[in-house]
Amino acid sequence: MAAVPLYCVCRQPYDVSRFMIECDICKDWFHGSCVQVEEHLAVDIDVYHCPNCNPVHGPSLMKKRNNWHRHDYTEPDDGSKPVQAGTPVFVKELQNRTFASADEILLRMKGEHVTPRYLERHGFNYPIMITEMEGLGLKLPPSTFSVKDVEQYVGGDKIVDVIDVARQADSKMKLSEFIKYFTKLHRPKVLNLISLEFSDTKMSEFVEVPDVAQKMSWVENYWPDDSFFPKPFVQKYCLMGVKDSYTDFHIDFGGTSVWYHVLWGEKIFYLIKPTSANLALYEAWSSSPNQSEVFFGDKVDKCYKCVIPQGTTLLIPTGWIHAVLTSQDCMAFGGNFLHNLNIDMQLRCYEMERRLKTPDLFKFPYFEAICWYVAKNLLELLKELREDNCPPPTYIVDGVKALISALKTWLKREVNEPTSEVPDNIRPNHLIKELTKEIRYLEEEPVSGSKPMKSQGSGCGVGPGSNSSARRLREQQRHAPKVPSNLDILEQHTREVLKRLEVGPLEEDPAFCAKVHGKLNKVSTASAAAAAESLEDNHLRLMLVNGRIIREAVQHQRRLQGDKSPMDSQGNSSSEAWDNQGLPSPLSRSHATSPETEYQYCDPSMSPPLHPSKRHAPNPPPVSNQATKGKRPKKGMATAKQRLGKILKLNSRQSRVFV
Template sequence: MAGRRRSARNNDKSPQDESNNTAEDRCPACTHESLAKLQFQDKEEWAMCGACKTWYHWHCAGNGEDLDTVDKWFCKPCLAADSRRAITFKAPTRKSERKKTTRDYANLNSGFEPSDPHRFIRVADSKLCKPDNFRRMSGGEVSLEWLEEDPKAMTEPIVIESPDGLEMSMPGSDFTVTDVGTLVGEQTPVEVIDVASQSSSSGWTLGKWVEYCNLEPSARDKILNVISLEVSTTPLADRVVPPRLVRELDWVENFWPSTKKGKGNLYPKVQLYCLMGVEGAWTDWHVDFAGSSVYYHIVRGSKVFYFIKPTPANLAAYERWSGSEAQSHTWLGDMVDEVMKVTLVSGNTMIIPTGWIHAVYTPVDTLVFGGNFLHSYNVATQLRIREIEIKTHVPKKFRFPFFSRLCWYVADKYLKDLKTPGGTPFPPRVLTSLGSLVDFLMSEVHSLEQGSEHTKKEVKEQIPHDRVKDAPALARELRWRVKHATGCTSDDEEDSGRLSPLKRKRKRSESVSGDIPRFKNFKPKSWDNVVESCGEPEQLTIKLPRPSQVDEEWAERWVEVDAQVNGGEEAGDEANMERTNMTIVKVRKTTYGLERERIERRVEKWTWK
């Protein structure tokens, strides 16, 4: 432990030079006022700096915290000398029904009180952050063609400095928070975040929020933030249309039945958010629910983003951080490979892809419109983030709404598309992602078939029975069709997610001729008519060598005896051959027309005298 401490009574010897009575009662941080107060205390606690080993009165050098909660402590001169040093605190003892831990990073020694909302950005400014190297694109470049041709598309954030070409609709820079209140309704309840504690502040309406935002920054008693006002069923929705690419990718937009969306229906309302942050607001490290991607347009003001790439190692670090007390005293950036920083200003649009960990600072009062969307190009990471949410016990109300039901709708539509003859082939990235979707749905099927009664009930409630009549059959057939679309032919249920076309497994039941294996319980359509014909046996006598019982190569030579027979070669022993020609013709109707199969067979029987 870098900082040690002890408790000493005022009339006891101090850890300083015992021969000097003046030094005995003083520490480097003492003032006349602090010494006067110490005279009236029964005892005093001392703390030793973990760097210079100098002892201080905790009354003089501390910031009011309980010394027993401190893990590592450094004096102000040592902190100023090395920015890597930071005061850390012990994790508090877990208690039932405890309140959410305030995210209170180290560096509280620099005059930062736990209630100081500015401490987050001060910590961020003290850390090393790389300038971003994210691609700047024009609106016209952000298209499906870009997504299908560029392997890096939608794998890292992009910035579009001007909305031209995005084919979206947003209010102009003259649009204000007051206009939001007018269109959405001033009596609308709104969730407000207290930045200092990073927790919700209850009892707010949109009208009360507008009044707060219209105050001068110096007149606001707290720094507050609104990041979850969804407006898709309000008149404001008529003024906001997401970028064209987002609309083309969005699962809710494309797969959720249109008759089950809109006011009065339960569906994932995550497409149109109005975010209103005042100067100094901070949103701590997070990943958007279910790994959903985000579009983000600055109407007025500015935002500073801090990004961490969703590598397996970084996501594991995020899982450890978000699921423990480390949130209260650890800067997540110290646990990952690097942090990138990007600043957006009015008129900028950013698309944040699946799984990117980020924190956001608001340097000036800012109004933003954005939304979340799931898509078919990175389902594996979306499911990984959902897994982290479950492991870290994120309450269901803070997860992507109706996630499992949406996955069934997506699967139903893709199965129909894959069954359509002559349909447009899917990009490889989509087929790979569908493999991950199949894995998830098969896990749901296993829970439905083998889980507890409670689990079965939960899974069954998420299946949209208006579209999915037989969920297990749908999942298994989709698994089979996705496998064959990617060139895989393994029917092993355990191998459902391994859909790389480079690794092809052959079942024992698969014939050498390449017959297509069928999924479990598959019954092909029967033939409408089958006609067999057989000619009269033909007798021939010819001289050919007998198959030798000692010649190991006789079988290979006898595969190719047709030329000898037809050429009338007279060599070897005399043999009798009986030859019979047979023909089988099959016909049946199909969804695209007629299928006719003709099979010709010739059977030869050889005997030697």
């Protein structure tokens, strides 16, 4: 086996994750950290001499600065080349520019008023500035929290991405090195740290994101714990920039919305509306070779200037194009989140990133995977709202339509680019088909008596984490008083009979038995009279015979023929009388030969009673409607007649009486 090449004074193999520099004399390679050369400073070296060559050839030679307005400051300054973004000349000119005031588009609100319910009703289309934090749910460290505290709780060895502002170029360095640079009085360069995500560090305990971002976030609400893909962490960023740091115009990855709080210092935002015209201009500008030489704010109708002082929070909606200038040393906290209110715009921004070939490092992690998870959850939401006869709000319908189109496109793309982010537990074609079906229901068969939703809000709460009005509607319907039907009356009558029958084995004491029988007779008489009155109003005259329900029409026919039931000594009909065991005596005992009843009496001592479901042809099948026809009752939902028959069967075994 060939020996692994060793490099540097530490004699270690090559490591792609560590910055290395080549000596221009001996041509050997060295780790920057081993020879005290930082990556962002290496670009300033014209000729590098390693520690071994330095004693012989002298120190390294540095590049000569020829201009202050170009990223490559070694270019001759002939005055013909335009100013590039981020350079000292650019920053000075930017501060002297005049812009439209952000008051034209800014919503100033109290923290307690910024809720998911408010945004669902009024939309989230314009930036929101919050100066009164109470009720926002945002938790932050005190304003005395310093960059050294960040190093303590995050760890100095953490590798971070730092922007060299004058060159608008990225480089990597240890957090401890950046903190050392930040705390120096003399800074040879302007460095900006804007991508320190600290959710997995001890500093995370000091920060809680605003409630509105937490409750609306797709990742927080829809990302499953058992997902094959790692959960995206984009909710907690710490941003540390020195004076004159500048980030050029951009749209946050995946069209995410942003919450942004200045702990100390000051930031200036330059905001542009995400209109179709502006987005088209932005895409053309981003792909142009001279992008850094053109100030994008000059290409649109209006660019708004928004100053964010210490202690202020800014919420930026989906798709807003913005640049940021740090007017003084600053520490800020922020986070990104996807949500249901602007799904279409989020997808447009993602597709734009793909066309611009944005590196994965600057894209939302597993954006397509989270969209599949969201589509699955929105399908369940649409079905629930349809079952509750509650129309979904417009932003959900429009968002689902945009999702369907995007999901179809991604599936087609899989043929040529097999980089699937479809979760294993999702059937993509079936999901798209079901979503399309729900949209068709809404367009072709609108909910009767309901008006189409024209505003962002809805009578049915559908936002993640919000209280659903659909659920409240179901609760109201569940507890609303119902008008009793004939079947309800039958059920009530059956329950009363069952209560009277649920008496334990009687003692052999004759006196006690007589007392119980007397009470049962009184109850029977009273309930029979009450039942007769109520049944007469509902035109339902019922009688139980051996588990079968016989309509009073049979008895009425007999009365017309002169066959009237004799009354007992207490004035009760024989069909309502109670036998000597405290059980009702069926009318069929005295009219066993009647052809209408088709009843044959048998001695209980000779054969056990049959459950109604076990009896032969004379019993008619259970009453059913079109929905239940041909289906067996679900477990635990036996009919009242079946329950009564079972109780009678059990009672007869104990008391030796068959009804």
